[in-house]
Amino acid sequence: MKLVRAKDYKDMSRKAANFLSAQVILKENSVLGLATGGTSEGIYEQLVDWYRKGDIDFSMVSTVNLDEYVGLDGSNERSYRYYMEHHLFRHINIKERNCHLPDGMAGNLEEECRRYDRLIERLGGIDMQLLGVGENGHIGFNEPDEAFEQMTHCVWLKESTIDANARYFASREEVPRRAITMGIKAIMQARAIVLCASGKRKAGILKRVLCGPVTPEVPGSVLQMHPRLIVVADAEALGE
């Protein structure tokens, strides 16, 4: 594991963006695994800035996002498709057909999960996966459970996740209860992982993820087994 210490959120964002940028510069047709959430926003902002300055070319890049809410379509401002368009895709020269997220509106969710696994396989797997971590240890929407769920699957969100995500919705009741998430297998098969964390509220869980026992009750702890894990965290998140 490589640990990169950042001063604060802005510094974490730039340092994490450096790894993604280097990946795309070294391999122009990279497959990037992307994440949504507050942690990633500054990283995308930095990448857009470098794109505008002519430093990165996304024309041959493909992306696969970790997850999507069930029941929200891409035009819904709370959907992860919308988040990605808003924070990244529409600002860079990535091709629309190369930007992939699970379809939360799919009629047959089981079939959609299988499609997503086949897609990741067809792309040749993920070169670099960007990850945040939930306060309950989830990665993507792989929630604490009795076993690591390997394949893309549909989950019921934990109450703690609904609470954490309620800030993006008008009320807690509006937070979708279900989501589709990439499984642990595709994440762990990524050739490199960049795990990011910022702020005091991540300090406790980051310690359990990096130093605690590897257990599906803390899904992110599985990352300890990854041969190329890069952790970019700021001083507050590393506080414990």
Ligand code: PGA
């Ligand atoms: P956050 O979410 O970046 O908004 O803290 C991370 C996560 O829940 O995976």
